[in-house]
Amino acid sequence: MALNGLKIGLVVTGSFCTLDELTPQITKLVQAGAEIYPILSYSISSMDTRFGTAEEWRSTWETLTGQECITTIPEAEPIGPKKLFDVVVVAPCTGNTMAKLANGITDTPALMAVKAHLRNQRPVVLSISTNDGLGMNAKNLGLLLNAKNIFIVPFGQDNPQEKTNSLVSYLELLPATIEAAMDNKQLQPLLLSPREVWLHIKSEPSA
Numbered sequence: 579m580a581l582n583g584l585k586i587g588l589v590v591t592g593s594f595c596t597l598d599e600l601t602p603q604i605t606k607l608v609q610a611g612a613e614i615y616p617i618l619s620y621s622i623s624s625m626d627t628r629f630g631t632a633e634e635w636r637s638t639w640e641t642l643t644g645q646e647c648i649t650t651i652p653e654a655e656p657i658g659p660k661k662l663f664d665v666v667v668v669a670p671c672t673g674n675t676m677a678k679l680a681n682g683i684t685d686t687p688a689l690m691a692v693k694a695h696l697r698n699q700r701p702v703v704l705s706i707s708t709n710d711g712l713g714m715n716a717k718n719l720g721l722l723l724n725a726k727n728i729f730i731v732p733f734g735q736d737n738p739q740e741k742t743n744s745l746v747s748y749l750e751l752l753p754a755t756i757e758a759a760m761d762n763k764q765l766q767p768l769l770l771s772p773r774e775v776w777l778h779i780k781s782e783p784s785a
Contacts, residue, residue, distance in 0.1 A: 730747065
């Protein structure tokens with residue numbers, strides 16, 4: 579399925595170090611004809627960090643998408659009853675967000691957006707970014723891998739020598755994961771390591 583005309587709710591949560599990698603993927607989706615509607619977690623909409631201020635990020639995403647950011651639970655709640663989106667993407671999806679989602683907790687605009695969208699049996703794509711994906715959050719990842727209408731951007735260990743439990747999805751594969759999810763398929767392979775090998779294989783022309 580092509581991305582042209584697809585309405586995507588883009589939930590952004592607080593893995594601040596990955597936000598620079600997200601921006602070019604938003605650009606690709608927009609250039610492919612998708613309509614992007616940013617939805618910000620409380621952390622993203624309020625925290626200034628060394629990676630940029632909350633206002634700078636909000637302005638960047640509103641400029642790229644042409645849409646105002648959703649930043650409150652009441653603003654996110656109509657996503658379900660009004661069936662606003664074809665797919666909801668959580669990118670990046672922190673371990674905190676992943677844990678709450680796996681355990682049915684809805685206490686932020688990000689989680690309300692996912693919950694509201696799932697009531698319509700429509701796909702949710704998670705681009706995970708967590709330092710404890712192979713630690714305390716491993717059980718939550720397992721639950722989400724087995725959940726209906728949840729699809730995950732292929733991921734791997736980003737720094738196994740220094741952060742042995744850390745897992746990160748490869749945002750370069752976000753558009754392809756969305757397309758597969760719209761066909762009710764999980765993009766494969768799901769587990770990728772090392773990153774350089776995968777990208778090299780993907781860049782080689784097919785025989």
